[in-house]
Amino acid sequence: MTFDPPPYPPEGHDPELGHPAELEQQRSENLQGSGHLHAGGPRGGGGRPPVPVVLGAGGVGRGLLWAVLFLLLAAGGWWLSPGDGFALLYFSGQLALGAACVVYAVARHRLDTVRLGEEAIVVVTRRGEKTYAWADVLEVSWQGSSWPYAGSGPVLRLRGGPFDTPGPNAPAQIAHLPIFGRAASRQAVDLLRRAAAAHQVPYTAKLIELINTGKRMPRLPGEPRGSTRGGR
Incomplete structure (x- = not known):
């Protein structure tokens, strides 16, 4: 009595996944529906819309470190300045103002x-x-x-x-x-x-x-003056 082993599947075939021709057809359908994006938007009419670019806060930690440094320099200048040292006091005041502006910008606009x-x-x-x-x-x-x-x-x-x-x-x-x-x-x-x-x-x-500074006019050369909103 002889035993014949079952035939081996063709190369590249996985019984759990299916026939290679079926896999290739499924892969092609997936690619057609995926809508790959490029510089001009989605390819074809069935793709997803391009993801908008978002600008927001950046380097906030660095900015807060600058504010702390400004405050330290302002405090040092205030402490070291003589009674009539107006210039140094003015410089210290400018540093304190800069620190306050940095903190205000971060607190008010960090989520913009x-x-x-x-x-x-x-x-x-x-x-x-x-x-x-x-x-x-x-x-x-x-x-x-x-x-x-x-x-x-x-x-x-x-x-x-x-x-x-x-x-x-x-x-x-x-x-x-x-x-x-x-x-x-x-x-x-x-x-x-x-x-x-x-x-x-x-x-x-x-x-x-x-x-x-007057280095150029607001309008570009050849730009029509009747540039009302509502279309280019």
């Missing part, structure tokens, strides 16, 4: 965010949300920290009337995010640049400073 979505820029603060459609954005910039510290954030120049702020003649900072340190600032600016480029909106560094 700027969502760079597919259709609009959405600023979320404790007061609520404000939306700026990409179709209305003429130019984008970034406002870094200044003295005394008030927070960094995107700057927009929008379609609208001649006296609107932000508007075509008056770019304005739309958020005050507590971002500290070069690395965090550089990352936020890079994300904003990429979002602007994806929507074919020009990015100009230090836009408010250029306009305030």
